[in-house]
Amino acid sequence: MPEDEPPAALPVRGPFTAENAAAYFRRALRLRCPVCGEHPIFAPLRGVRSLGQWLTPLDGCPRCRYRYEREPGYFLLATWAFNYVAVGGAALLAWFLLATFTAIPLVPMLFLLLVPMPLASLLFARHAKAFWLAFDHFVDPKRKKSPRPPGSRTRA
Ligand SMILES: [Zn+2]
Numbered sequence: 821m822p823e824d825e826p827p828a829a830l831p832v833r834g835p836f837t838a839e840n841a842a843a844y845f846r847r848a849l850r851l852r853c854p855v856c857g858e859h860p861i862f863a864p865l866r867g868v869r870s871l872g873q874w875l876t877p878l879d880g881c882p883r884c885r886y887r888y889e890r891e892p893g894y895f896l897l898a899t900w901a902f903n904y905v906a907v908g909g910a911a912l913l914a915w916f917l918l919a920t921f922t923a924i925p926l927v928p929m930l931f932l933l934l935v936p937m938p939l940a941s942l943l944f945a946r947h948a949k950a951f952w953l954a955f956d957h958f959v960d961p962k963r964k965k966s967p968r969p970p971g972s973r974t975r976a
Contacts, residue, residue, distance in 0.1 A: 902947075
């Protein structure tokens with residue numbers, strides 16, 4: 821046995837286990853910290869007074885010190901890859917189902933599908949960011965230690 825291999829008795833647990841993926845997915849569904857699953861990523865609904873508060877995550881998790889938004893633009897891919905694709909995909913699926921099983925004319929169908937999309941995108945924005953955090957933590961968990969404690973966010 822080569823020296824650099826772990827002993828066979830130790831469990832092989834890496835970041836790419838189905839167990840980890842399921843745990844991170846559940847935490848994202850509940851809008852919780854992907855690392856500990858205890859603390860929320862966003863301010864509670866009753867404390868939201870503006871669209872900015874709705875869309876902006878808290879600084880980080882006070883328990884595990886995981887920083888939610890590590891750099892400006894961190895959630896850009898969350899918006900495109902998770903939010904827009906999910907909302908657009910849902911609209912395409914709805915269009916397919918409506919076109920297959922109903923006789924709604926094209927213009928009312930477009931109105932029916934396109935008008936709710938911006939609202940659906942806003943409603944799904946928090947979960948898109950939570951899924952992005954979970955995905956990022958799943959594929960790259962080793963760089964999650966925050967160099968600064970949450971709450972000490974400085975913007976240049
Ligand atoms: Zn945490």
